[in-house]
Amino acid sequence: MIPLAKPYIDEREISAVVEVLKSGWLTHGPKVKEFERMFAEYIGTKYAIAVNSCTSALQLVMEVLNIKGEVILPSFTFVASANAIVTSGAIPIFVDIVEDTYNIDPNKIEERINKRTQAIMPVHFAGHPCDMKPIMEIAEKHNLHVIEDSAECIGGLYNNKKTGSFGIGCFSFFPTKNITTGEGGIITTNDDSLEERIKILRAHGIPSMTHEREKSKKPWLRSATEAGYNFRMCDINAAIGIEQMKKIDDMNKKRIEVARYLSKKLTNNKITKPTIHKNCRHVFQIYVIMLDTSINRIDFIKKVMEKDIQASVHFDPPVHLQPYYTNIGWKKGDLPITEHVSEHVVTLPLFPSITKRDLDFISQIINSILA
């Protein structure tokens, strides 16, 4: 089976993990600090704070910003984006998407803003940046926070600026993402006081890291200044992340080449191939096509899978039609473009090490199924 995704791991990650295991220092230590430094430098922010998932990252950001009102976001995303809002005690307000990139439609944001609105959470779907200029303008006009869910977009550019550097960025290092640490996430920000509070809250509300305390006169003092969590990243994960960061440009370049090749080889006009806006770099965390309404998606995916090619859907159902969210009042018809896109998209295999032979096979099978 040609898988949908495959982490790009080699001996370098393996020896980095072994080195950490032998070092005796397994978590919240020097490797995490080094990974954070590399990530902040890559994104172009003053800080990056590593945590154990993007969901934890989103939740921490909601908490440090003290958001208990409404947050505007797309429904065409993984449920974690909205869950982090709900679990923080805030209210998700879903807005429809644009038809080409499937990202939040900036023109539909303002009509949902009211006095309870506190933040906008753009989600950079599949590796294509959202239209950040109008989003930042709306946020500034209404004095709203911008929390970028950049789980699916590590290295994507909008007007030559990396996603995650416009507002507060949250990233995921799940194995299908542009880089992986197994499980993991990170928050990017330029704000000194946010960085400080995020660091405190991720580790039980205690401001100092254990390996830093060891150097102090009273290393046993673990004084909590807040009631925090344990959202720490392990040094084992961070060591993988450091090696992945050394390869990120190469991996993203390969992803872009694979996408370009697939888009060239898929010739049937019953599918819409991914759009790339001129002012953006799309880093293709996944490769998503849209089928013409005349094609039965279930049959199509079945035929593709029968040829040992994995295919999937991101995302169906959209978040607002999942049971928890329909129970709080969302219903079919609320977001027509999201619902249409969700019914017709298909995700095809894309990962840095996929071979040209596999890509030729995938495109040949798909072209013949559609013919």
Ligand SMILES: Cc1ncc(COP(=O)(O)O)c(C=O)c1O
């Ligand atoms: C858009 C989006 N947000 C959040 C997440 C959650 O990331 P994690 O699995 O690291 O918590 C994902 C991961 O699938 C995602 O795609």
